Amino acid sequence: MPKPYCMDIRTRVIKKHLEGKSASEIASELDVKLTFVYDMLFLYKSAGTVEPKPASGGRKPYLDDEKQQQTETLIQETPDLTLQEIKDILELDISISVLCDTINKKLKLNYKLDSHKFSNKKRSEQTRDVYCSW
Numbered sequence: 848m849p850k851p852y853c854m855d856i857r858t859r860v861i862k863k864h865l866e867g868k869s870a871s872e873i874a875s876e877l878d879v880k881l882t883f884v885y886d887m888l889f890l891y892k893s894a895g896t897v898e899p900k901p902a903s904g905g906r907k908p909y910l911d912d913e914k915q916q917q918t919e920t921l922i923q924e925t926p927d928l929t930l931q932e933i934k935d936i937l938e939l940d941i942s943i944s945v946l947c948d949t950i951n952k953k954l955k956l957n958y959k960l961d962s963h964k965f966s967n968k969k970r971s972e973q974t975r976d977v978y979c980s981w
Contacts, residue, residue: 909941
C-alpha cells in the first residue's frame, strides 16, 4: 500500500478549495491526481479533518488477550496438561498446532516433550497425547 500524502499537501488541497478553485485546478497546481483531491474533499466534508486514517488490516490473533492470559495462568498452575486438555478446558476453537505456536511465540513459553511419560504407551497413543513440560 502506498504511503499517504503528507499533511502539508492535504491541507493545501482544502485551502485552495476554500479559495474557490476547482478540483482539476487544484490537482494540476499541486501535481497530484484528481481522485486524491476528490478523496480529500470528501474526507474533509465527512470527518472534518484530512488526517490519514489509521492503518487497519492484518490477521486477527487466534487468541485475544484474555484467552492468552487464561492459557498462561492455566499452564503455570498445572504444567503437566496436554495441549488437547488446555484446548478443552479453555474451550478454544483452534487447532492444536495453532495453540502450540501461540504458546511458543506469543506467551514465550517453550516446551519439551517428556519422553519418560511415553514409556508405557503404545505408539498410536503417543501420537494422540503429547505431554509437555513448560
